[in-house]
Amino acid sequence: MIPPPFQYYAPTSMSEALSLLQQHGAESKLMAGGQSLIPLMKLRLASPNHLIDLQKVPGLTTLEERDGALVIGAMVREATLEHSPLVRQRYPGIVEASEVVADPVVRNFATLGGNLAHADPANDHPAMMLALRAQMVAIGPRGQRRISVDDFLVDTFETSLAPDEVLVEIHVPQPAPHSGSAYVKFERKVGDYAVAAVAAQVTMNGDVCAQAGLALTNVGPRSLRAGAAQQFLIGKRLDDQTIREAARLAGDAAEPTSDLRGPAEYKRAVVRALTARALRKAAQRATGGAN
Amino acid sequence: MTHVTLTINGEAHQAEVEPRLLLVHFIREVANLTGTHIGCDTTSCGACTVLINGTPAKSCTLLAVQVNGAEIQTVEGLEQNGQLHPIQQGFFEEHGLQCGFCTPGMMLVGKALLEQNPNPSEAEIRRAISGNLCRCTGYVNIVKAIDSAGKKMREPAATGAPTA
Numbered sequence: 001m002i003p004p005p006f007q008y009y010a011p012t013s014m015s016e017a018l019s020l021l022q023q024h025g026a027e028s029k030l031m032a033g034g035q036s037l038i039p040l041m042k043l044r045l046a047s048p049n050h051l052i053d054l055q056k057v058p059g060l061t062t063l064e065e066r067d068g069a070l071v072i073g074a075m076v077r078e079a080t081l082e083h084s085p086l087v088r089q090r091y092p093g094i095v096e097a098s099e100v101v102a103d104p105v106v107r108n109f110a111t112l113g114g115n116l117a118h119a120d121p122a123n124d125h126p127a128m129m130l131a132l133r134a135q136m137v138a139i140g141p142r143g144q145r146r147i148s149v150d151d152f153l154v155d156t157f158e159t160s161l162a163p164d165e166v167l168v169e170i171h172v173p174q175p176a177p178h179s180g181s182a183y184v185k186f187e188r189k190v191g192d193y194a195v196a197a198v199a200a201q202v203t204m205n206g207d208v209c210a211q212a213g214l215a216l217t218n219v220g221p222r223s224l225r226a227g228a229a230q231q232f233l234i235g236k237r238l239d240d241q242t243i244r245e246a247a248r249l250a251g252d253a254a255e256p257t258s259d260l261r262g263p264a265e266y267k268r269a270v271v272r273a274l275t276a277r278a279l280r281k282a283a284q285r286a287t288g289g290a291n
Numbered sequence: 292m293t294h295v296t297l298t299i300n301g302e303a304h305q306a307e308v309e310p311r312l313l314l315v316h317f318i319r320e321v322a323n324l325t326g327t328h329i330g331c332d333t334t335s336c337g338a339c340t341v342l343i344n345g346t347p348a349k350s351c352t353l354l355a356v357q358v359n360g361a362e363i364q365t366v367e368g369l370e371q372n373g374q375l376h377p378i379q380q381g382f383f384e385e386h387g388l389q390c391g392f393c394t395p396g397m398m399l400v401g402k403a404l405l406e407q408n409p410n411p412s413e414a415e416i417r418r419a420i421s422g423n424l425c426r427c428t429g430y431v432n433i434v435k436a437i438d439s440a441g442k443k444m445r446e447p448a449a450t451g452a453p454t455a
Contacts, residue, residue: 001332008293008310008356031357038352039334041311051310053357103422105340105347105400190421191335 003041010053014166017057018141021164024050030166032075032114035106036123060113060168063087069135069171070094074113079104081112091172092285093181093199097128100183103191116152117167119159119222122193126153126223128183130215131199134172140165156221176211179203180285184278185217186270188261194218195261196270198250200278202233204286209233214246214275219267220255229253229275238283243276250275295359299324300368310356314348315339317355318365326366326395330424337423340396341365347403349422366395369402377443378402378436387436389427396423401437405444413438 011017021028029048031037032055040046054060060075063084070091072081081087081098088095101107101115101124115125116136129149136147141164152159161167175181185197197217203210212233214226229249236242256267296305297317304322318327318341330338332351339350342364369376378398381387388394397420404411404419411419416437417430425433 002313002316003311005309005311008354010356034354034357035334035352038313038354042332055357102334103337104419105337105349105422106334106352108346109348109353 001042004047006051010056012056032111033109035110036118072170074167078107078110093183096183097124100185121222122218127199127215127217130225131201131213137169138165153222176203180282182278182281184274198274198278200282202282226250226253247272247275295355299363312355314353314355315350337396347400378440381436381440385436387433393425
């Protein structure tokens with residue numbers, strides 16, 4: 001399969017990338033690692049007339065803690081996140097999400113920014129970013145703006161980025177003491193999209209849950225925040241009964257459809273099971289010390 | 292049309308190509324190196340895996356123009372001066388292939404793994420090849436082949452095999 005013809009650009013500065021976007025607008029598409037976009041183009045599900053490759057634009061591969069956040073440049077590769085000692089130690093949920101994106105060879109080129117901007121509800125990072133309450137930083141002709149991940153994810157393959165904006169950084173708030181995160185995915189085989197997956201983040205105050213983030217992958221038109229389940233957890237001890245009830249509420253928040261990966265009710269049951277696992281894992285990390 | 296120069300197995304190949312030309316087609320049809328296979332053509336099977344500046348990538352899911360200027364290694368570049376690379380020796384001795392279709396990708400992923408992690412566990416080998424499908428062997432002998440190559444590469448003097 002060969003993609004339809006297009007004009008290719010590899011701008012070497014952000015201003016050049018932005019002027020190309022302004023010039024070609026809706027006819028153009030930004031490319032990060034290309035690991036989702038190129039397959040879509042081969043299947044003719046995407047056929048941009050102008051392809052703007054971001055790989056030579058400097059400044060998009062930051063990976064550091066700064067001003068209370070982990071700052072991840074949009075072009076940071078999945079493989080880099082997976083192997084970063086900083087991310088492994090402090091943000092295990094992000095590592096667990098990266099580790100289940102496609103397969104190890106794809107992850108050598110796939111990027112976090114591409115995964116998020118593609119806004120596929122089956123992608124793994126959007127839910128983790130919801131649980132971690134990340135902020136997206138975008139640059140456009142009117143300057144820079146921050147967008148909460150809740151506002152960033154609009155619908156299937158749709159974000160709130162304007163056609164002339166570029167996602168440049170992802171800011172993940174640094175975990176408060178006694179916090180833990182986890183991402184638990186159920187897939188039929190390596191490299192497949194999730195039947196369902198659950199991202200969890202908890203901050204403990206003694207044995208009581210002080211803050212919680214919970215979000216779901218591939219059980220709705222976009223990655224979903226399980227708001228009622230999060231709310232229910234606040235101020236409670238994370239015992240079996242509490243976790244069971246949070247899992248039930250997370251199941252109710254899912255909007256699955258029946259397809260080759262299973263009937264809707266089955267997927268809802270998977271969400272309940274994975275919510276309990278993700279919460280236990282996150283809570284264990286929160287009370288284990290470092291994370 | 293765009294001018295693309297790729298160094299494949301140490302030799303420069305240049306051509307005027309359409310931007311939509313996939314890397315695997317550049318390798319097979321411009322450079323005439325057909326050891327790199329096209330299997331699924333959907334980023335699933337890994338038969339088209341090559342090393343780009345030393346890192347494994349699926350060449351059916353990259354544009355040639357996207358890696359313009361890169362150093363590419365394909366299966367043809369493994370043998371040096373008539374000597375099989377240890378990874379090739381490993382597949383040969385441990386019966387790491389039957390039909391051979393997945394073998395180029397498997398060997399390049401294995402080589403990249405061993406360069407990064409000279410003494411991988413079985414779990415690490417299985418994880419490294421999890422993006423490469425084999426429909427013949429059931430993977431057992433592929434894992435043995437990569438493990439055996441690792442041993443050869445750790446003790447180059449014992450086998451006389453080159454480590455490059």
